[in-house]
Amino acid sequence: MRKKRTPWQYIKPYLFLLPIYLLMITFKYIPFGIAIEKSFFNWNGANINQFIGFDNYIQALKDPTFMIGLKNVGVISIAYIVIVLTMPLLAAELLYAVHSRKKQYIIRTAFTFPMVVPTVVIILLWKWILAGDNGVLNNILTNMGLESLTAPWLGSTKTALGSIIAIGFPWLGSASLGGLQFLLYYGALQGTSQDMFEAAEIDGANILQRFFKIDVPMLASQMKLTVTLAIINAVQVFDSVYILTKGGPGTATITPSVVLYEQGFTYKKMGYSSAIGVIMFAIIMVLTIINQMMMKNTEKMD
C-alpha cells in the first residue's frame, strides 16, 4: 500500500520542525550558550569583552552579597518545601472528605480562584497587608490588643525574609506555590478507588494510620513533583523580592536573582551576572537530581 518515498518525503518532517527550532535556537539556545561563554569574560554587553577564566566564579564565591543571597534562598527553599508538603495536602485531604460533589466543586473553584489573579496583584496586596503604617496585619493585631506585636514587617531586617515567605498565606492561592500542588494532590486522591479507603476503615485503621500508610505512598509522585517545583521557584524567586524589598533592608532579603539583575543591568557587569546565572542553573540541576534520587515514586498497588 505504501507509496514509494520520494526525497521530498524525507525532508518533510524536518520542515515541520523548522519553525520551532528556529525560534528555540535563536532566542533560547544561542543565549544559553552565550551565557556560559560570557561567564568567563569581563563583559559589559558592548565594548568591554575580555577573557578572564574563572575570575567571575571566584568573585561570586567571595561576594558577601551573593553568599547571603544563597543562604536566603536556602531558607526560602526549605520553607517552600515544608509548605508544599503540608498546606496544599491538608486542604486536598479536607476537601476530599467532603461528601457532597457539588460542595467539593464549589470549594475547589474557590481554592483555584487566586491562581487567575495576576501574580503582581497578589504581591502588591500583600505589600498592603504587611505594611508598617496602616497595614492590614498590624490593624488586626492592634484591634486584638496585641499592639506590642505590630512591626514594619517588610522593613525590618528581622522579619523581612519571613514576610517574603509568608506572601500568599495559607499558600493555596498563588500559582507558583500552593494552588498547583493542591490541584495535583486533590486530583490524585480523586483518581483512587474508594475500596482501599473502605478496606482500611474495616481493618480499623484510624485517620492518621490511613494517611501515612495509604495516602502518603499513593501521593509520592505528586510530592516529588511539588518539591522539584518548590526548589525551582525558590532558587529563582525574583518578582516578590524585587517588588517588595529590592533585596533589603540591607541584604536581609537579597537573592541570587536580584544580584544577577542588579549586577547585570545596574552595574553592567554582564559577565559576572552571567556567571551567577550559570551557578543558579547548576544548583537547580544538582538539587533536582538529588530530589529525583531521594524521593520515591508512587508505589504500584494491586
Add this chain to the structure above:
Amino acid sequence: MSKIISFLSRILLGILLVLTLLPFYLLVINAFKSQSEIILNPFQWADSWQFQNFAKAAPQIIRPMVNTLFVTAAIIIITIIVSLLASYAFVRYDRFFGKEVLYFGIIALLMIPGFVMLIPQFVQITNLGMYNTFLGLILPPAAYQVAMGTFLTRSSMESISKSLFEAAEIEGANDMDILVKVVLPLSKPILSTVTIMTGLNAWNNYIWPLVSTTGEKTQQIAVALTKIIVSVSDGQGVKFAAYIIASLPLIILFCFASKYFVEGLTSGAVKG
C-alpha cells in the same frame, strides 16, 4: 470520635477557605473607599462609595492592558501554530533520522531556568533592534512556550488513530488538509489547555518586560501595576481599583473555561 474529627475538619476547611479569599475580599471592598476610610477600618464596607476610584485608575492601566492583550494573543497564536506543526512531525512520521534527539532538544529547554539566559537575551534583543518593541516582548517568551506546547500537544496527538491519517491521504488530502481538517478539530481540548497556560504566563510575565522595555509605548500590565501613581487625596483605593481592572481579563477567561484552567495548570506542572 469520628464525628468530632469530621466536625473539626469542616471547621479547618472553612478557615482555610476564609484565609485564602480574605485578601481578595479586602481588595474589592477597599477599592470603593476613600483613603481615610481605608485607614480607619479595612474590614468595613464603604460608607460613601467612591466609584470615581475606577475612573481615576483606568487611564493609567488601560494602555498597558491593551499592550499586554496584544502580546499575549500573539504569543498564544505562535505557540499553537508552531507546536501543532512540530507535534505533527513526530506523530505523523514514524521514523526519521534524529527523531528522538530532536524531541529531546525541545524538552531539554524546559529544564533550563530562565534566569540563566536573561542577560544574553537582553543584549541580543538590543542588537537586533528589538529593545522596547512588541517583537522583543513576543519572540523570546514564545520560544519557551512552544517547547511546553509541543510537549503537551504531542502526547495528546499520539492518541489520534493512524488510520485516520491514512484514510485522509487516500482521499487525496495533503499535510495541510490533514492538519486543519483532522488534527485541529481533534486537538481542541489540549489546545484550550495550551492557550490558558500560555495566556497565564504571558499576562503574569514581569521580569522580561522589566528588562526589555522602557516607558509607556510597550509597557506591560505587570510592570505598570507596580508604577501606579496616586495623589495623596486619591489614596490607595485608586490602586486597588487598578488591581481589580487588571485582573478582569484572566478572571473572565476563568469563568468561561474553568475546567480547562484546572487541567491546564495541572498538566503545566509537569514542566518541572
